[in-house]
Amino acid sequence: MKTHFRIDDKVALITGAARGIGAATAHVLATQGARVAVADLDGEGAEKLAGDIGNGAKSFQADVSSVEACKGLALDVATEMGRLDILVNNAGICPPQSFADATESQWDELMKINARSQYFLMQAVCPIMKEQGHGGRIVNIASAAGRVGSVLDNSIYSGTKAAVLMFSKSIAREVAADGILINCVAPGPIETDLMNNLHPDLLEKARESIPLKRYGTADEVATLVAFLASDECSYCTGATFDINGGLHML
Numbered sequence: 001m002k003t004h005f006r007i008d009d010k011v012a013l014i015t016g017a018a019r020g021i022g023a024a025t026a027h028v029l030a031t032q033g034a035r036v037a038v039a040d041l042d043g044e045g046a047e048k049l050a051g052d053i054g055n056g057a058k059s060f061q062a063d064v065s066s067v068e069a070c071k072g073l074a075l076d077v078a079t080e081m082g083r084l085d086i087l088v089n090n091a092g093i094c095p096p097q098s099f100a101d102a103t104e105s106q107w108d109e110l111m112k113i114n115a116r117s118q119y120f121l122m123q124a125v126c127p128i129m130k131e132q133g134h135g136g137r138i139v140n141i142a143s144a145a146g147r148v149g150s151v152l153d154n155s156i157y158s159g160t161k162a163a164v165l166m167f168s169k170s171i172a173r174e175v176a177a178d179g180i181l182i183n184c185v186a187p188g189p190i191e192t193d194l195m196n197n198l199h200p201d202l203l204e205k206a207r208e209s210i211p212l213k214r215y216g217t218a219d220e221v222a223t224l225v226a227f228l229a230s231d232e233c234s235y236c237t238g239a240t241f242d243i244n245g246g247l248h249m250l
Contacts (some may be wrong), residue, residue, distance in 0.1 A: 005230040008033035011081045012229060013074070015064055015121065016091030018045030020192035021141060024218035025088055028226050030055050034086065037077040039064075041091075056081075064091045064117035065109070074124035083132055086229045087125045089118040089140040092160075096202075099155045107156055114160035119167055122182070126175050135179025137229045140168050141221075144188040144244045153202065161186075165240055172238035181237040183228050188244025190216045211246035 012029045016022040018040035026036045026049060035056040040046040043061030050059040058081060062073040078084040092114045097106055118140050129136030145154070146161025165184055172182040189206045207215065224243055227233055242250065 004032075005226050005232055006033050007086070007226070007230055010034045010085040010229075011037065011077065011083050012086035012088065013037040013039060013077050013084060013125070014088040014090055015039045015062070015073075015117070017088075018042045018049055021187070021190060021218045021221050022088070022090040023049055024222035025090065025225050026053060026057070028219070028222040029086070029088075029229060030057060032226055032230070034229075035081060037081060037084075039073055039077075039091075064121065065112040067116070067120045070117055070120040071124045074121060074128060078128050084125055084128050085132070085134070085136050087121060087136070087138045088225055088229070089121055089138065089164075091117055092141065094154060094157050096154055097156060098153045102156055110156045110160050111163075114157065115163040115167075118164055119171075122171055126171075126178070126180055129180050130175075130178040135181070137233070138168075138180065138182040139225050139228045140164050140182065140184045141225075142168075142184045142186045142240065144186050144242065144248050147186055147240070147242070147250060148248050168240075169238045176237055181228075181233065183233075183236055183238070184240040185221060185224055185228070186240050186242050186244070187216060187221050188242075188247040190218060190221060192218055206247075209247060210244070214245065216243060216245060 012034040014022050014026050017026045017038040030036050030053045038046045038050045039060040039062045046059035050057040063069050142164045143161040145158040150158040168182050168184050
């Protein structure tokens with residue numbers, strides 16, 4: 001059987017898409033035939049990327065830390081682009097913060113952006129996908145830190161990503177009968193702007209602990225997302241796919 005991981009005639013919403021893994025995913029999905037909805041708090045960045053991609057891509061400015069904004073984003077994409085078939089929950093932040101110095105406000109911000117937004121975006125898109133009658137694909141970007149804990153002094157971040165893994169499994173069971181498949185991607189250290197927030201000593205420590213002795217690229221993650229978003233991925237749901245250069249082998 002010849003496979004191409006094509007996503008023709010599908011609309012894909014990607015959050016946090018102005019840069020990094022989100023931008024790479026938008027490009028790859030568009031290359032595979034999807035019309036992409038580029039969503040980001042950085043509206044100008046999202047607009048520029050959508051223009052660069054072309055092929056019917058549209059930009060959406062959205063603050064996913066707001067539950068109402070998440071609901072509005074899903075509805076806006078479905079209305080303006082005619083349907084909504086794929087959600088890539090990618091928006092996230094990873095500020096360096098030790099356990100000893102962590103504050104309540106930092107906890108709340110990380111939970112809202114990294115975990116709560118993914119939950120309520122799924123809640124918003126699943127009824128749309130169900131009504132369309134053709135199922136759908138949801139890919140939640142988690143992290144290796146959510147699997148085994150963080151080695152980079154950001155325990156709250158690890159907790160948010162662990163939450164993503166667990167509620168993805170639970171929700172996948174609830175919506176499977178509607179043909180909606182939900183899977184997670186758990187990257188290890190990836191060369192993105194997010195890494196620039198971390199101390200160089202910690203970055204070098206992480207690099208040396210990776211068997212492949214390098215960081216991954218956003219394009220490598222995006223290629224895995226493309227498979228999970230495609231029709232060829234038809235018997236995977238509630239699963240977590242590790243992409244970490246052998247850093248953690250589970």
